[in-house]
Amino acid sequence: MITIKDKTFVPFIPADAIQDRIQELAKQINQEYADKQPLIVVVLNGAFLFAADLVKHLTIPCEITFIRVASYQATESSGQVKEILGLSESLEGRDLIVVEDIVDTGLTLRQVCAQLREKAPASLSIATLLFKPTALKEALDLRYVGFEIENRFVLGYGLDYDGLGRNTQDVFVLSEE
Ligand code: 5GP
Ligand code: MG
Ligand code: MG
Numbered sequence: 018m019i020t021i022k023d024k025t026f027v028p029f030i031p032a033d034a035i036q037d038r039i040q041e042l043a044k045q046i047n048q049e050y051a052d053k054q055p056l057i058v059v060v061l062n063g064a065f066l067f068a069a070d071l072v073k074h075l076t077i078p079c080e081i082t083f084i085r086v087a088s089y090q091a092t093e094s095s096g097q098v099k100e101i102l103g104l105s106e107s108l109e110g111r112d113l114i115v116v117e118d119i120v121d122t123g124l125t126l127r128q129v130c131a132q133l134r135e136k137a138p139a140s141l142s143i144a145t146l147l148f149k150p151t152a153l154k155e156a157l158d159l160r161y162v163g164f165e166i167e168n169r170f171v172l173g174y175g176l177d178y179d180g181l182g183r184n185t186q187d188v189f190v191l192s193e194e
Pocket of ligand 3: 063178
């Protein structure tokens with residue numbers, strides 16, 4: 018159990034389950050991109066641990082780059098997306114794998130992907146550690162999903178509450194008490 022500010026979080030997905038699932042996702046990517054050289058586009062800050070662990074298990078040649086967007090305030094989605102920051106390389110003709118921590122409403126990814134597609138990549142797929150299917154407002158083709166979870170606020174392993182709590186090995190969920 019961890020307490021951050023006024024909120025209590027209880028264990029939800031243990032570190033070993035996360036690592037096992039990441040190895041399965043990496044295996045799938047290794048197979049599906051065997052003849053490609055993808056550009057991994059990591060959406061900061063939330064996806065930093067997921068991406069780091071995922072790419073350690075990739076055996077294909079790949080490039081890794083980092084972008085930043087923001088759409089979330091405290092525990093409620095604001096639905097507002099800022100511009101993509103940090104993208105310096107050309108995406109033309111590249112096979113992109115966008116790596117996210119969590120897809121909630123899907124608004125963030127939909128806007129990010131639309132902006133990336135304007136730069137004429139050959140392909141674009143999405144890898145997200147967590148997915149809240151009941152909250153999905155925007156149709157998205159999520160090719161690699163770590164865990165489908167119920168519509169509750171989670172924290173840890175990259176995900177924050179008000180900037181805190183990213184630095185855990187497990188994922189926690191907001192206590193209902
Ligand atoms: P969406 O645009 O899909 O609604 O939200 C995307 C972003 O909101 C995620 O990348 C993440 O930063 C944040 N987010 C959504 N759900 C959660 C959650 O349960 N916990 C935390 N910590 N962040 C969340
Ligand atoms: Mg994110
Ligand atoms: Mg956040």
